[in-house]
Amino acid sequence: MGNPDLRKLPDNRVKKDARVSLTNTNKANGAIGAIATPLESDSAQWLAIGWTRTLPETTETLTQKDDTHE
Amino acid sequence: MSNFIGQTIFVEEAHPSANTSTAFEALTWVKVNGVITLPQLGVTHSMIDVPDLQTGFTSAVKGAGQGVDTTATFREVASDAGQGDIKDAANSQAGILSIKIVDGSGAANAPVAGDPVIYAQGIAHSHQPNQGDNAAYEGFTIGFRQNAPTIVATEPA
Numbered sequence: 572m573g574n575p576d577l578r579k580l581p582d583n584r585v586k587k588d589a590r591v592s593l594t595n596t597n598k599a600n601g602a603i604g605a606i607a608t609p610l611e612s613d614s615a616q617w618l619a620i621g622w623t624r625t626l627p628e629t630t631e632t633l634t635q636k637d638d639t640h641e
Numbered sequence: 642m643s644n645f646i647g648q649t650i651f652v653e654e655a656h657p658s659a660n661t662s663t664a665f666e667a668l669t670w671v672k673v674n675g676v677i678t679l680p681q682l683g684v685t686h687s688m689i690d691v692p693d694l695q696t697g698f699t700s701a702v703k704g705a706g707q708g709v710d711t712t713a714t715f716r717e718v719a720s721d722a723g724q725g726d727i728k729d730a731a732n733s734q735a736g737i738l739s740i741k742i743v744d745g746s747g748a749a750n751a752p753v754a755g756d757p758v759i760y761a762q763g764i765a766h767s768h769q770p771n772q773g774d775n776a777a778y779e780g781f782t783i784g785f786r787q788n789a790p791t792i793v794a795t796e797p798a
Binding site for chain 1: 653654655656657658659663667668669729730733735737738739
């Protein structure tokens with residue numbers, strides 16, 4: 572229901588900037604391994620000072636077999 | 642007029658990429674439970690004295706600013722991750738620490754979007770467990786020397 576005219580309006584909502592996960596690799600920034608989640612648009616300034624993109628867990632780790640059941 | 646009751650402190654053992662609220666928001670914050678006294682944040686400026694022989698009056702011009710060196714006190718909370726982090730930072734070689742103080746309006750004073758937030762970055766140092774006697778409680782103090790101006794912001798959505 573609602574005002575049918577409003578339904579004709581174009582979707583002009585601004586897309587929200589996604590956050591990316593970065594890991595600290597430079598002790599000058601603080602603890603090695605610290606995680607920051609800046610906006611993608613801000614990530615360049617973090618990457619420039621020694622933060623790196625957090626690697627996703629490998630498939631091997633996720634599917635590791637549990638030997639105790641064999 | 643208001644008091645500070647209900648305010649909470651969060652820390653991260655890293656500095657943001659810039660001294661902005663956006664950069665601070667990207668850090669992974671850990672609450673430090675058992676806070677008794679929050680660190681006093683702010684800056685002090687040195688003054689440059691300019692004497693005048695004729696008038697005999699020394700006036701001043703404003704010199705460089707520096708962050709305050711303050712102390713935060715806590716009661717001991719066993720196995721508290723935040724207390725572990727702040728002690729680790731104070732005992733580490735570099736002492737790198739960022740601080741977030743929130744006047745949270747959520748359940749148990751949890752931060753909610755729009756709540757007032759203060760950020761600061763600096764150096765944690767001088768971890769000192771309380772001196773024990775028959776009138777003291779277990780706790781500790783941490784020194785914090787601020788290394789950039791305080792950022793006043795709101796909790797992000």
